[in-house]
């Protein structure tokens with residue numbers, strides 16, 4: 208993939224993650240399917256490091272739950288994550304108003 212698309216798409220992926228994690232607890236596979244639905248073919252090798260980095264940076268919190276004998280990691284947006292999302296929304300609105308006019 209051309210570098211500029213990859214960079215921009217990975218930014219969009221982070222916005223999707225924050226958006227969904229602010230609404231409800233999400234887990235990796237579910238997020239991957241959601242993104243596929245939007246046309247982002249993202250591998251676990253790309254998605255999981257993004258989730259971990261967003262967790263380390265304080266945007267996501269993690270909770271473990273056991274579902275059918277498997278330990279699953281659920282992510283939710285933290286207060287910092289929700290604030291970041293609000294800032295991103297402004298930037299997205301501004302950008303779309305300009306580039307989609």
Ligand SMILES: [Zn+2]
Nearest residue numbers: 223227241245
């Ligand atoms: Zn989405």
